[in-house]
Amino acid sequence: MKIAMSKTREQFPLSEKKIMKKTIKVNLALDIMLLVVWVIMAVSMGFSGGVSAGILVPVTMAILAFLFLFFLATYVYQKWYWSVYFYDLTDDFIIIKKHPITPKEITIPYERVQDIYVDQDLLDRFFGLYDVHLSSATIASGMEAHIDGVEKQAADGLRKALLETVQRRISKNRNQNLNSNSTN
């Protein structure tokens, strides 16, 4: 699969572990739910015994086969998602573009960045991954503008690069304004 590469992604790459992490995250909920259903079924069949107990094994096999296929399908989709994930810190803007089927792209000017933070959910901690979030003054940017699934070095690098660029841009603007004000 062709990777959506950029200078930023080369420098601060998205970890391949993200593919497995997202696959597990999606499958976990389904696995737990089906496990609960199966336990209830097994217990009730155990009590009734006889014929109904006989179908427990084929049903279990069917559930396991379904889970396995679903796991594979999720893995393939997450690999596709990982390849298409694009982020770039250009001279003037931060561009993040995601989603293989219904692409969503967000562009934020550096001067509008209000907030940069890094976090990890439970599975991230297990895999050693970090999510870098940035937002401007809108709720939608807080929800969409994030680069998730980078390892520590890339997360620190991205955070540092973003902070430095934002500060540099703001002081450049301030100096330009001061200069233009003083000549007025």
Next chain:
Amino acid sequence: MENNKLITEKDYPIATLWIFKAPIIIILMNVVALFFGRYFPVLVLAFPVYLIANPLIRGNFHYSLGEKFLLVKQGVISKKQRNLPYGVIQNVFLRQDLFERIFGLATLRIENAAQAGGARNVPTQQEQENVGASGNKVNIPGLKKQDAEELRNLILKKIKENPLEDSQSGL
């Protein structure tokens, strides 16, 4: 430089196909449902609404990329006009839902920090279809993908040319 020409919705119009988006989806849904022996007649009643409302909305939506402001005029029954300074644009979204992806269209959305940055309404799927300015955003759905990209680049250029006096960031 050709900067004298004012860019308006005539240069990057909402595609005619956008008018038929909901009817096409309803037809497809019914075709698929028929395979399962079901049918949604009620939805077909919505056709006239879309086929009358959408052209009117599209016809009454105007925008122009002025020197310092993005001017948006819209409204079929009640008219409204908004001026958005480029300097306060917070983010620019370019997205394609499934229909748009298949038919080569895209939606461009520009957000500013008005109305608490959109805190009151988290954007829903329905809101994606609303044309024009509402709340903290200007939404232009149904653009051809190339038009959407060019318009996005033009707006980003205007943002770059119009920095604010004071920075918005607390950093």
